[in-house]
Amino acid sequence: xxxxxASMRRVTAIRNGTVIDHVPAGKALSVLKMLGIDGGxxxxxxLVMNVPSKKMGGKDIIKVEDRELTxxxxxxxxxxxxDASVAIIRAYSVAEKMEINLxxxxxxxxxxxxxxxxxxxxMEPLPHRLAVVQRDPLELRCRYCGKTQNxxxxxxxxF
Amino acid sequence: MPGLITMDDLTNEEIISLLDNxxxxxxxxxxxxxxxxxxxxxxxxxxxEPSTRTRMSFETAMKRLGGDVVNxxxxxxxxxxxxETLFDTIQMVDGxxxxxxxxHPRQGAAQYACDSAKVPIMNGGDGAGHHPTQTMLDLFTIRxxxxxxxxxxxxxxxxxxxxxxxxxxxxxxTRFGCNVTFASPESLRxxxxxxxxxxxxxxxxxxxxxxxxxxxxADVIYMTRIQKERFPDEDEYTKVADSYKxxxxxxxxxxxxxxxxxxxxRVEEIHPSVDSTRHARYFEQAFNGVVARMSLxxxxxxxxxxxxxxxxxxxx
Numbered sequence: 001x002x003x004x005x006a007s008m009r010r011v012t013a014i015r016n017g018t019v020i021d022h023v024p025a026g027k028a029l030s031v032l033k034m035l036g037i038d039g040g041x042x043x044x045x046x047l048v049m050n051v052p053s054k055k056m057g058g059k060d061i062i063k064v065e066d067r068e069l070t071x072x073x074x075x076x077x078x079x080x081x082x083d084a085s086v087a088i089i090r091a092y093s094v095a096e097k098m099e100i101n102l103x104x105x106x107x108x109x110x111x112x113x114x115x116x117x118x119x120x121x122x123m124e125p126l127p128h129r130l131a132v133v134q135r136d137p138l139e140l141r142c143r144y145c146g147k148t149q150n151x152x153x154x155x156x157x158x159f
Numbered sequence: 160m161p162g163l164i165t166m167d168d169l170t171n172e173e174i175i176s177l178l179d180n181x182x183x184x185x186x187x188x189x190x191x192x193x194x195x196x197x198x199x200x201x202x203x204x205x206x207x208e209p210s211t212r213t214r215m216s217f218e219t220a221m222k223r224l225g226g227d228v229v230n231x232x233x234x235x236x237x238x239x240x241x242x243e244t245l246f247d248t249i250q251m252v253d254g255x256x257x258x259x260x261x262x263h264p265r266q267g268a269a270q271y272a273c274d275s276a277k278v279p280i281m282n283g284g285d286g287a288g289h290h291p292t293q294t295m296l297d298l299f300t301i302r303x304x305x306x307x308x309x310x311x312x313x314x315x316x317x318x319x320x321x322x323x324x325x326x327x328x329x330x331x332x333t334r335f336g337c338n339v340t341f342a343s344p345e346s347l348r349x350x351x352x353x354x355x356x357x358x359x360x361x362x363x364x365x366x367x368x369x370x371x372x373x374x375x376x377a378d379v380i381y382m383t384r385i386q387k388e389r390f391p392d393e394d395e396y397t398k399v400a401d402s403y404k405x406x407x408x409x410x411x412x413x414x415x416x417x418x419x420x421x422x423x424x425r426v427e428e429i430h431p432s433v434d435s436t437r438h439a440r441y442f443e444q445a446f447n448g449v450v451a452r453m454s455l456x457x458x459x460x461x462x463x464x465x466x467x468x469x470x471x472x473x474x475x
Contacts, residue, residue, distance in 0.1 A: 116286050118265040123244050126274055144267025144274075145288060146165070148352050 011046040017065040017089055023081045025050045025058035030080045030155045032062065034109070035073055043067050071098065076109045078102035080155065082138065105143070106130040111157040112142035113149050128159075162273045162280035163455060165289045166331045173458075174331070178299050180464040181447075181454035187223050187472065188449040194472035195225025196462050203256035204230045205248070205272075206283070207239065207263040212423060213283045213292070216448035217260040224453055229255060249275040258456060260292075261285075279459040281452075287321045293422055294327040296451035300444040301379055304418045308335040314373045316342040317383035317403050317428060319349040324422040325383055326353055333362035340377075342370040344399040347389065370403055375412040380405070380438075382421045382428050400427065407432035420444050 023031055028049050032038070037045060046063040053059035068088050077084060077100050088096040108127045112119050119128055119142070129143035140149040163169070169177070186192040202221040206214050218228045231237055231252075239248065245268060252259055253276045261272055266286030273280040284290045302308050313332050315325045319341050329349065332339050339357070341349045345368060357364050367373065374380065385403055390396035404427060405419065418440040421429055425441070433439050457464050465471040 112267075114266065116264075116266050118245060118263070118267040118271045118285075120265075121244065123242070124271065125244065125246050126271060142267060144270045145265075145286070146267065146352075 011048060011061070011063055013092055014046075014063050014065045014089055015092055017043070017063060017067055018069045019087045019089060020062040020064075020069075020077070020081070021059070021085045021087070022053065022056060023060040023062060023084050024056065025053075025060055027080045028060035028062055030158075031060075031077055031084075033155070034076045034080065034158050035064075035069065037064065069098075071101075074098055075101050075103065076158075079106060079109060079138070079140075079151065079158075082135075102132060102135060102138075104132050106132065106140065109158060110149075110154050111159070112145060112147065113153040113157055114142065114145050114147040117142055117145040117147065119144055130154075161459065162269075162276075162282070163291050163459070164269045164273055164280065164282045166291050166294055166327050166334075168291070171334055174295070174298065177295060177451075177454045177458060178302055180457065181295075181299050181450040182303075183464055183466075183468050184450045184453045186468065188220070188446070188453060190223070191475055192468065192472040193225075193475055194468055196457055196464065197221060197460065198225035200226040200257045200456075200460060201255065202226060202228045202456070203252040203259040203278075204228055205252060205259055205261040205263075206231060207234050207261070207268075208284075210262050210283065212445050212448055213262065213290075214260075216296075216445075217281075217283070217292075217452050220449045220452040220456060223449065224456070226257075226456075245271060246275045253278050258460060260452075281455065281459070284323055287323050287326070289327045290323045291327050292448075292452055292455060293324045294331050295455060296444065296448045297324070297328050297381070297420065297422075298331060299447045299451050300420060300440060301418070303443075303447070304440060305378060305416065308332075308337065311337045311378040312340070312376050313337045313379040313381065314340045314342055314370070314377045315349075315381045315383070316370045316373075318347045318385045318389065319343040319383070320347040321386070321389065322383040322422075325349070325381065328381065329353065329357060329364075333357050333360060333364070338363060338365075340365040340367060340373055342367050342373055342403075344368060344385070344403070346399075347385065368402070370405075371409055374409060374417075375414070377417050378414065380417065380419050382419065382425070384421075384424070384426055384428055404428050404430065405433055406430040407436055410436060410438055413438060 044065040049060045086098040087094045130140040133139045187194045249272045258279050260281045262283040266288040269282035269285045385400045387396050419438045421441040
């Protein structure tokens with residue numbers, strides 16, 4: 001059995017739901033946070049972290065049962081897992097493959113990390129807007145204060 | 160709505176056109192000519208933190224052009240202390256005025272206001288961010304002295320980390336092909352992201368801690384104030400601040416046409432002995448704030464400045 005096959009079999013196949021593969025190693029918990037998946041939901045969620053991957057060296061895999069993630073939800077993942085592959089599973093088969101799109105602007109996904117930015121006042125109603133200045137490596141800047149975002153800190157500021 | 164939030168909002172051609180119009184408006188700013196180009200217009204001055212020159216020059220500029228001004232007044236007595244959001248404040252003032260000048264302690268506040276408003280917003284300083292109307296008057300002053308903005312050796316000195324005037328100015332200078340040298344203490348260096356932006360735009364940027372060594376080659380020395388509160392103790396401040404002071408005796412090797420600028424207020428960084436030298440330009444610079452802001456308000460409000468202002472206006 002190859003390393004990759006072994007990785008996939010660490011958790012059983014799901015009947016219905018969403019599989020997110022090729023998440024950068026160690027980022028699965030951030031992905032769950034970005035999708036709003038926490039202990040408060042009833043769907044079974046399987047998670048494997050730091051398994052071998054030919055393409056990436058190491059990767060994480062997430063399987064969310066009985067929930068088909070929407071494109072809007074998946075696009076939020078562009079901040080931490082822009083190259084993840086996503087499959088919608090129905091009756092144990094891949095019914096649909098989806099891509100994560102990194103738009104030119106990331107809107108209302110995370111709050112600017114700069115402590116003196118006007119958007120730190122949570123009462124201010126305008127959307128939180130982070131412009132994608134560069135895609136590889138990813139560089140984001142706040143539309144308002146212009147500060148380059150520290151991506152690690154940004155994960156903590158995800159809504 | 161178009162506004163002026165950073166210098167990126169203006170092309171080089173627009174900058175030159177604004178400076179040309181500012182020059183035409185000099186007799187109006189001096190009170191020698193009455194030219195009510197902005198009659199019936201109201202400027203909202205929203206200064207959420209203290210300002211002397213910026214607020215007064217905006218007010219003077221609007222009144223010299225026949226318009227009127229309403230002020231936010233002291234923030235301590237406004238709705239802001241009751242917890243009103245910037246968005247709500249802007250919605251209100253938007254309804255009262257035709258154009259807004261704003262200073263705010265939070266970075267990004269001007270862009271936020273611009274996204275919230277229907278009338279043009281002019282950024283008069285947002286935290287340690289940008290101060291583009293100051294940049295316009297700085298460029299006007301430099302061009303007035305040297306007849307051009309291109310290819311000059313400009314030294315920006317002092318607090319380059321927190322000094323928002325030098326952030327906006329450095330962007331603009333490099334766009335006109337100036338050679339820019341940043342002279343600052345190590346702890347107050349120009350922020351990395353600004354240097355990265357300038358280099359990405361193809362500018363050659365030099366950094367040094369030696370201000371005095373730059374004087375002989377400079378066409379412009381732009382001083383800024385080093386603030387005590389940026390240092391952990393008084394001794395450290397004194398040691399650093401002493402290296403960023405100009406005295407008339409330091410200027411013996413300066414080029415004859417070199418000018419010294421400062422956004423003011425100055426404290427000790429320019430000795431009064433410099434005031435009477437041919438190099439001192441900071442008080443004219445402060446006056447130029449009026450013409451630069453007149454020109455800008457006309458442009459943002461879609462009002463043309465006539466080619467021959469003397470024939471259009473009324474000599475006072």
